[in-house]
Amino acid sequence: MATRTGVLPPDEDGYELWLRYRTLPAAPRRRLLASARALLAPRPATPMTDAVVGELGRAIGVLCGRAPGRAARAAPGTIVLATPQSQPALAAACGPLEDLGDEGYVVRTAPVGRGRAIIVCARHERGLLYGGFALIRALQLGADPRSLDLRSAPALSLRLLNHWDNLDRSVERGYAGQSIWDWWKLPSIVDARYADHARACASVGINGVVLNNVNAASEVLSAAWIAKAAALADVFRPWGVRVYLSVRFSAPRELGGQATADPADAGVQRWWADKAAEIHRAIPDFGGWLVKANSEGQPGPQDYGRSHAEGANTLARALAPHGSVLMWRAFVYAAENPRDRAMQAYDEFVPLDGQFLPNVIVQVKNGPIDFQPREPFHPLFGAMRATPLILECQLTKEYLGFSTHLAYLGPMWEEVLRSDTHRPQAGHTVAATLTAQPRAGMAGVANIGSDRNWCGSHFDQANWYAYGRLAWDVGARSRAIAAEWAVLTFGNDPAVRDAVVRMMMASREAVVDYMTPLGLHHLMDTGHHHGPGPWVSELNRPEWNPTYYHRADRHGIGFDRSTRGSGAVSQYAEPLARRWDDPQTTPEELLLWFHHLPWGHPMPSGRDLWHELAERYDRGVRTVQRLRATWRRLQGHVDARRHRDVSEHLAQQHAEARWWRDACLAYFQSVNGRPWPEGVTPPAGTLAEYRAMRFAFAPGRGG
Numbered sequence: 027m028a029t030r031t032g033v034l035p036p037d038e039d040g041y042e043l044w045l046r047y048r049t050l051p052a053a054p055r056r057r058l059l060a061s062a063r064a065l066l067a068p069r070p071a072t073p074m075t076d077a078v079v080g081e082l083g084r085a086i087g088v089l090c091g092r093a094p095g096r097a098a099r100a101a102p103g104t105i106v107l108a109t110p111q112s113q114p115a116l117a118a119a120c121g122p123l124e125d126l127g128d129e130g131y132v133v134r135t136a137p138v139g140r141g142r143a144i145i146v147c148a149r150h151e152r153g154l155l156y157g158g159f160a161l162i163r164a165l166q167l168g169a170d171p172r173s174l175d176l177r178s179a180p181a182l183s184l185r186l187l188n189h190w191d192n193l194d195r196s197v198e199r200g201y202a203g204q205s206i207w208d209w210w211k212l213p214s215i216v217d218a219r220y221a222d223h224a225r226a227c228a229s230v231g232i233n234g235v236v237l238n239n240v241n242a243a244s245e246v247l248s249a250a251w252i253a254k255a256a257a258l259a260d261v262f263r264p265w266g267v268r269v270y271l272s273v274r275f276s277a278p279r280e281l282g283g284q285a286t287a288d289p290a291d292a293g294v295q296r297w298w299a300d301k302a303a304e305i306h307r308a309i310p311d312f313g314g315w316l317v318k319a320n321s322e323g324q325p326g327p328q329d330y331g332r333s334h335a336e337g338a339n340t341l342a343r344a345l346a347p348h349g350s351v352l353m354w355r356a357f358v359y360a361a362e363n364p365r366d367r368a369m370q371a372y373d374e375f376v377p378l379d380g381q382f383l384p385n386v387i388v389q390v391k392n393g394p395i396d397f398q399p400r401e402p403f404h405p406l407f408g409a410m411r412a413t414p415l416i417l418e419c420q421l422t423k424e425y426l427g428f429s430t431h432l433a434y435l436g437p438m439w440e441e442v443l444r445s446d447t448h449r450p451q452a453g454h455t456v457a458a459t460l461t462a463q464p465r466a467g468m469a470g471v472a473n474i475g476s477d478r479n480w481c482g483s484h485f486d487q488a489n490w491y492a493y494g495r496l497a498w499d500v501g502a503r504s505r506a507i508a509a510e511w512a513v514l515t516f517g518n519d520p521a522v523r524d525a526v527v528r529m530m531m532a533s534r535e536a537v538v539d540y541m542t543p544l545g546l547h548h549l550m551d552t553g554h555h556h557g558p559g560p561w562v563s564e565l566n567r568p569e570w571n572p573t574y575y576h577r578a579d580r581h582g583i584g585f586d587r588s589t590r591g592s593g594a595v596s597q598y599a600e601p602l603a604r605r606w607d608d609p610q611t612t613p614e615e616l617l618l619w620f621h622h623l624p625w626g627h628p629m630p631s632g633r634d635l636w637h638e639l640a641e642r643y644d645r646g647v648r649t650v651q652r653l654r655a656t657w658r659r660l661q662g663h664v665d666a667r668r669h670r671d672v673s674e675h676l677a678q679q680h681a682e683a684r685w686w687r688d689a690c691l692a693y694f695q696s697v698n699g700r701p702w703p704e705g706v707t708p709p710a711g712t713l714a715e716y717r718a719m720r721f722a723f724a725p726g727r728g729g
């Protein structure tokens with residue numbers, strides 16, 4: 027890989043994300059110049075058509091060095107934004123549009139007059155918006171404007187970001203600076219960055235943003251905060267992004283002066299209905315509420331002896347007349363409940379299937395514990411067939427190295443979406459359980475903050491990008507998404523692209539290996555969740571202790587969730603339940619999730635379990651070392667500033683990967699008393715040193 031000109035690309039700070047328009051090389055530039063001389067938009071213009079026309083103008087202006095003019099009619103060499111109303115003949119030439127819904131689009135080069143034009147066609151302006159971004163992306167990726175042929179529509183109607191942002195501007199599990207929402211200055215001072223946030227969301231198909239933390243403050247429903255949310259909604263609207271709020275179940279009491287928050291109380295019901303009406307007056311297209319109830323100390327209907335369905339329905343009834351939705355989280359587990367934590371959400375919610383009002387959507391994390399580097403898919407997918415579900419993923423890497431470690435999460439979400447639930451029959455994947463419902467979706471816990479590069483590191487931007495692309499197309503491949511992102515972010519040198527994709531595709535598995543290999547989970551240190559803490563055993567709630575999850579002792583390691591243990595395996599359909607009940611047929615990557623096995627258990631590699639575990643930890647560290655070497659070779663091919671940023675992050679990741687390996691293996695060896703496995707690097711420090719480490723003021727603790 028030689029630097030072609032010997033001239034380093036200019037420094038970049040990452041602010042532009044993947045919307046980083048750069049002039050194309052000469053030949054494609056000439057082709058685009060000839061194909062995009064002018065733009066024609068439907069009339070009358072709306073804020074949304076203005077947004078897409080503006081974006082196309084900016085992008086094409088840079089890509090080919092000349093901004094397109096405005097066309098008066100469809101002519102050769104123009105880009106026509108067409109709806110069946112504005113351009114019936116051109117729209118007809120784009121094939122049937124009915125199945126595209128309001129958000130789908132067609133982008134194709136079609137004969138117009140004596141030449142050809144680029145037609146972006148959709149039934150609704152929202153489709154034009156997404157089609158416009160698809161066109162820009164295709165051109166950035168090198169598509170020939172003379173032969174475009176794209177057609178796409180999202181299978182999920184809700185494609186949301188969940189910001190865990192507090193009203194004091196701290197961000198729970200946020201590793202990219204303060205909250206991007208400058209609440210104090212809103213609504214009168216509206217940072218230009220909000221529009222860039224919305225543009226970025228729109229460019230990957232994200233159509234809603236929950237503004238605040240699921241551990242919600244009641245005040246977000248005060249008149250002052252509704253006005254702030256309304257100001258953001260005004261900025262987001264032209265970009266097709268609706269605003270949602272997380273609400274606190276006890277708000278009627280805390281904010282509304284009610285004597286109770288009992289959902290069966292008439293006064294409480296009236297309060298929620300009035301609040302919904304007040305919000306919709308300020309934000310006519312308000313999306314709805316998200317609720318974390320009776321979970322980790324949050325108030326909820328069970329405080330009043332009511333079920334999750336009764337609680338959810340009370341709030342949903344308040345929103346229904348306005349057409350908005352109530353998203354109710356299934357992330358529940360109770361300290362008083364001796365059942366395996368992994369089983370509690372299923373226990374609680376499956377019996378309620380069919381009891382929720384039509385505008386309730388139950389929001390389920392990808393796995394049954396909590397966004398761990400690897401979990402099996404959540405057994406609620408496929409088991410709640412009468413209730414629309416939202417798949418909740420975590421973009422912010424609370425458990426995968428904050429924003430310091432390179433971990434591309436596309437493969438993890440792809441793995442979940444493609445998991446076969448076998449409910450009601452084989453082939454019914456998690457993605458299929460979602461798309462079977464008209465009003466289902468995905469929610470991604472945002473990794474965005476006020477850092478100049480948005481996400482705390484350049485590579486973390488890929489997780490925002492990939493999340494949006496997968497929520498739009500649940501069947502997309504994470505490798506292809508990585509390749510797109512690599513070109514959009516680092517330019518179209520194929521050697522750079524391929525190296526970056528290789529790094530990305532290896533990265534998540536590396537984290538699994540050096541943190542929690544072979545199905546281990548929840549080994550991180552307490553509270554801030556930074557670094558290893560497999561020895562932690564003294565916290566009040568049993569299921570907050572890593573020792574609860576790994577159960578390592580002199581004889582063996584792993585959580586027995588088989589039918590001989592907690593029985594969690596039975597929450598899955600056959601043949602999964604049978605397959606995962608037997609260590610011989612359980613995939614290695616989930617082995618210690620479902621089984622407690624002796625340290626001497628023979629593994630497929632021929633090693634025993636202890637040796638295999640150590641080897642996996644070591645392999646994770648070696649992969650990070652390889653990522654560093656690959657990145658080093660890109661010096662001179664990526665601008666110096668971003669190259670240095672990424673190098674520093676990788677060096678830190680390498681050190682922390684070694685720390686994870688060394689601390690975990692030192693601890694497990696202290697428990698099992700076995701000899702150090704041959705060929706595996708011995709720990710650099712002592713267990714006592716690792717145990718003594720403290721991290722005051724680690725980020726992400728929230729308010």
Ligand code: BDP
Nearest residue numbers: 198199240241318357396397
């Ligand atoms: C856990 C986080 C905690 C969140 C919780 C949730 O540690 O900060 O509030 O998930 O999703 O992973 O509600």
